[in-house]
Amino acid sequence: MSPNPWWQDRVVYQIYPRSFCDSDGDGIGDLRGITSKLDHLQALGVGVVWLSPIYRSPNDDNGYDISDYREIMPEFGTMADFDEMLAAMHARGLRLVMDLVVNHSSDEHPWFQAARTSRDHPLHDHYIWREPGPDGAPPTNWEAAFNGSAWEWNEPTGEYYLHMFSRKQPDLNWENPALRQEIWALMRFWLDKGVDGFRMDVINMISKPWRADGSLPDAPVVREGFLQPAFAMVCNGPRLGEFLQEMRREVLDHHDTLTVGEAPLATIAQGIELTHARGGALDMLFQFEHMDLDSVGGHVNGKWALKPLDLRDLKQTMNRWQQALHGQGWNSLYLSNHDQPRPVSRFGDDGRWRVESAKMLATWLHLHQGTPYVYQGEELGMGNVAFDDIHDYRDIETLNHHRVATTERGQDPAEVMASIHAKGRDNARTPMPWSAGPKAGFTTGEPWLRLHPDHDSVNAQRARADPDSVFHHYRRLIELRRQHPIIVHGRFDLVLAEHPLIYAWTRTLGDERWLVACNFSGDTPVFECPAELAGREARLVIGNLRAGAGERVDDLQALVLRPWEAVVLRLLD
Template sequence: MAFTVEDAPWWTRATVYQIYPRSFQDSDGDGIGDLRGILSRVDHLAALGVDVVWLSPVYRSPQDDNGYDISDYQDVDPSFGTLADLDALIVALHERGMRLVMDLVVNHTSDEHPWFVESRSSAGSPKRDWYWWRPPREGTALGDPGAEPTNWHSFFSGSTWEPDAATGEYYLHLFSRKQPDLNWENPEVRQAVYAMMRWWLDRGVDGFRMDVINLISKDTTLPDGPVLAGVWGDGSGHYTDGPRVHEYLQEMHREVFAGRDAALLTVGETPGVTLDEAVLYTDPARREVDMVFQFEHVGLDHGPGGKFDPRPLRLTDLKATFGRWQAGLAEVGWNSLYWDNHDQPRVVSRFGDDGRYRRESAKALATLLHLHRGTPYVYQGEELGMTNAHFTRFDQYRDIESLRHVAQARALGTATDEQLLAGLAAHGRDNARTPVQWDATPHAGFTTGTPWLAVNPNHVEVNAEAERADPDSVFHHHRRLIALRHEDPVVALGDFTMLLPQDEQVYAFTRSLDGEALLVVVNVSGEARDVDLADAWALDGDGGWGPLVLGSYPDGAASPTTLRPWEARVHRRG
């Protein structure tokens, strides 16, 4: 049931831009980005040509996990501004033809949310069952080693269970201890969440990116998981794509989106999701979400020790993963396409070359991604070719996940400080969170104060002002990619066919629709390469691949079938 040109939803030809507000633009000199700062930069987004802005959380929060620990879903944190500022941003985006998508974080709240404060007040609280509370294991006392109700390991290190001395029980937190998990088994919880979502839609918001939404349904028997290193177990099999998650999302659609869903965008972040589950989530007939974020491709450079144990990417692995997802959602469902976000390192440093070929590799990787079938997501600064932070000291990092990983590894003696620093430099989340580089002035034009996280020193060369002034920049290449998706139905809806699946240097594929066809060829290396596609793509009269639609080098295609280092080309069948 593939979409046709006549019935395809608007988001099939759209591009989404993610803003991490803390690091986008500061308007008041306190070193923290805010809503008025974003408002001052909306013309940058309009010039880029994006259709949707996804705003990471700006809700009231103690900021234990930079806003993903929410204490009030219906207010803006003072560090970001006011509800009036958010209303003004919605108006400004709508006036420029852009939509606003809010982050929806409803697997957990902050431990300072009034719901949890009441739940924690006594074992007999009316809201006790709004969260997951359990007594210590039989024969143990609260706080004893091994007394936790399950052996599950937290995403942020240690146990998922926090003891509460006042009531003598533990509460569940898959993430930080200050992020207790909501109990979606309780219908009152679900109705409270749906009411909040309707409130935002009525305010003018155009949809939601749903944080770890496939974790909201747990196996209520709470079994132990297989033991990992040390004492903790992997409980993910008991809460990932849990037993009632599809029921909950279908209920959410009925209660919140029905009747206005054609104008909205809903995307679920779904760590650990399988392709089969993704088809269920995104099948339009099931009315759950429009698309999901999967994480297979951003795990390909993780070693045996996990994300902080980096290894080089094998291009054939990337092709196999992307190819599988393109094929698996070809007839039913829809892909989200992304390299970067607030949780991932910068792609030009990760899979590209952020030194000699920074510009070329950033443009090549953008071409590769945007020409797949799905909705592309651009993370702030990606359109500028921003790089990893290249921090060299532990005290430069701010991210809770990174700091807790270091503490745990040191306690267990599983890595040296040199290994830990190398892991953080490669995959730490702060790589994506350094302030956006607007110009070459001190602090990159982000703030007049002291930034909450250090600005990358390369902002003197890599910044939006320089990018916009250079027609051959990463910025303008992104702008052309976004425009091509708007203008050419084959980019949005065409079939996908992988070419050269075993080549470790060249990534090539075709897109075809109603007799039209595009060839995408990308050299994912710093060495020139002759490419033979004669068996898959007819050569034109000049021995080349047909008219050039888009190229990453300013002089077009210098050779009919030879790619220069990190060159990307899109050709139309002649």
């Protein structure tokens, strides 16, 4: 990695193709739809697009179950459409990062279709197979992320195959060198087409914790009725670093790429090891610590067991990663993506203070050290949806959770729906609202998923026309990043660690120092100025409620933050 890679001062924008823009009226977003809206991204100022999977897929998990890694899903278009889209991105100075989903494939992939026919087939070892246990039971007690056993019976070979997610997503066997060569080849295929990098889906699950006899351990019981989640058993396995270093030698070292690995349960030590500027296999990770803070028991109970966020927990988690990776690795910064609910509903106030809290959260995100990721619609301040009928949802995780929770565990259906309204993945997947017109300008047909009910007022056309919108606040933050190296390279230091409402920190680069203060509430707390900053004067760099840059703040001790206010101040000598 070079000392200052091209991507460090860029902001990444994630597109979920199915929900971005439909060009042909079938109700499903597509590649030509993306191409038609690139001016929106150029106006926002982002430098990189991360595209969720567009490969051929049966769509059991909306494209994260891939049946052909070198073909485009027909409902998204053709390879010619892809080439046109990529050329249009590059012409606008946008780089493209593709989703690399190689922990598992679809069970309809030709590899698996052949592998399941015979134990002697040359492709059998591309997947993970084990003999049944006593009385034909699965080899371990692992439960898949989408409910049910992580093992599925295969009659032709008399074995179980492992799937950490849906039964239609069999895990690939990275212990097999021939499988790894197939993966290196498909990566080269896309890089040779001009792609600029990869976001690697659950990449830290690829090394399984094999015992010496080839078996896998059972998940421990963490408390009555609850097992350690199966994915926790396979994250950060013993050969993860080895496999990723081989990927770097074989593929990535020969291209100038951006790589980000999705890494549930990654530790800070692993974050440094995998992203270190000298010797790290990846450029950055998506870690999940801050995403588990509003669930009871974090990953043990799963995301559906809700609790309010304690801001002090968020400070502690972010501070640990900011301090540890400074000069040692690189952080990715995100509050939302295709798997997470909308941040303005989750961490802000999507009612009276929707605009203000959306801008505050944007400021909070972009002023940490690392690469910010903006998920489509986040720049509009889109909120969650609350469909009354479970049949209006499309996400496999949501539907399986509702079925298991209500029919097998006897939970109150109203409570189950409340958790889905708060944490369901379809919150992020409602179609992008481009205008207040029919079907929100997303399609001329029937959308594959219901539109957000507020699309008449929250849409891109209206946001871009309003200079005080959430969109333009994001645009200004992204522009600041390109103008001020302190945002990219400055040291992060937390202040007011125990304040329950204000999240504040300084950024320092050489003799320059900035103070950021964000009010995570509808109250008006006073900024309790630390002694080290007392008496300092400051000038406003950007704020979500204050008129403009350059406003002078003469007394930080008298600074009162209005509801959901964020201020970025340059401290004067």
